Amino acid sequence: MSAASSTAVRRRLGRSVQYVLLAVVALIPLFPLYWLLISAMKTPAEFSQIPPTWFPSMPALEPTITALTAVPFVQSMLNSIIIAGGATISVLVTSILAGYVFAKHQFRGRDALFWGIIATMFLPPIVTIVPLYYLVSSMGLSDTYLGVLLPWLANAFGIFLMRQFIQDIPDELIEAARMDGAGEFRIVWQFVVPLLKPAIVTLAVFMFVYAWNNFLWPLSILKSEALYPVVLTLNRLMSYTMSFEYQNVVLAGAVIASLPTLLVFLVTQRVFVAGIAASGVKG
Known part of the structure; x- marks a missing residue:
């Protein structure tokens, strides 16, 4: 050879x-x-079998049906879509606007204000939950969608991410738009936003998944089960099926609860990966 x-x-x-x-x-x-x-597709007998089987001999839909009927799962999914979708849209809007101001405008105390916002990223959520609870309750927003959304209307990480991306947009482009008579909002939405697609998708995925999976804050502020997001309903389902033989029902509920976040990632994976790579290069 x-x-x-x-x-x-x-x-x-x-x-x-x-x-x-x-x-x-x-x-x-x-x-x-x-x-x-x-x-989630195993029967109770097969689920508790030792050693466990690697694939159900007869895939069953009963656990999924039980999960959907034992608790108001469909309503809680709609609640999660409202909460996670509202939080994602709000964070995108506030992050883009704040990131644009911090990146392209000069004003006294700009850097101190920016780094003060960034410092809030290092506060554990458990530290802020008590003052947030008293604030939202004093505003009469407890047990409401807006009460759940209020702490998520803006996000320090989102502001930081957008600022880093917007800094790379040439100042000449913005100055040319101003010379053509464009206002600041038109500059942002017509000239800046189209150049931020990877960053917007990345932030949207992160925020949607975070808001969808958040458990502690909705548990603290919501009292009506009709407003529960899916993570709280899934916890209720676990209490409903404490017996080991019904744990396949809990897992079926977990599969259903995971579908929207998996779908969001699958739809946005190309742009999401590009955004992560770009943000990594920016350091």
């Missing part, structure tokens, strides 16, 4: 090993999702 052929064989072998390692690394985080899905 010639040297060139030996080199080609070694390269193919090395590439094959790399593919195998990448497949193993990819399967590790996907395994819990797979186990969640198959467990």
Whole structure:
């Protein structure tokens, strides 16, 4: 065998090993999702079987039906969509506007104000939950959608992310728009926003998933079960099915609750990855 052929064989072998390692690394985080899905389709007898089965012999829909009927799951999904969607839209708007001001406007105390906002990122949520609760309650917004949304109307990370991206937009573009008579809001929405697509999608995914999965604040401020987001309803479902033989119902509810966030990621994955890569390059 010639040297060139030996080199080609070694390269193919090395590439094959790399593919195998990448497949193993990819399967590790996907395994819990797979186990969640198959467990939600098992019968109670098969779910409690030892050793466990790797695939249900007869996939069952009864756990999913029970999860949907035992608690108001559909209503809670709509509540989560309202809460997570409202928080995401609000954070995008406030982050873009604030990021534009911090990136392209000079005013006294700008840097001190910006770094003060960034400092709030390092406060644990548990530290702010009591003052937030008293603030929202004093405004008469407890047990309302707006009361849940109020702490999420703006986000320090979103402001930081947008500022970093907007800083790279040439000042000449903005000055040219001003010379053409465009106001600041028109400059933002017509000239700046189209250049922020990766950052907007990245922030939207992060905020939607965070608001969808948040448990402690809705639990603190909501009293009516009709307003519960899906994470609180899922917790109620766990209390409803404390017996081990009904844990497949809980897992079926977890699968249903996970679908919107998985769908959001699948729809936006290309732009999301590009946004993450760009933000990583910016440091």
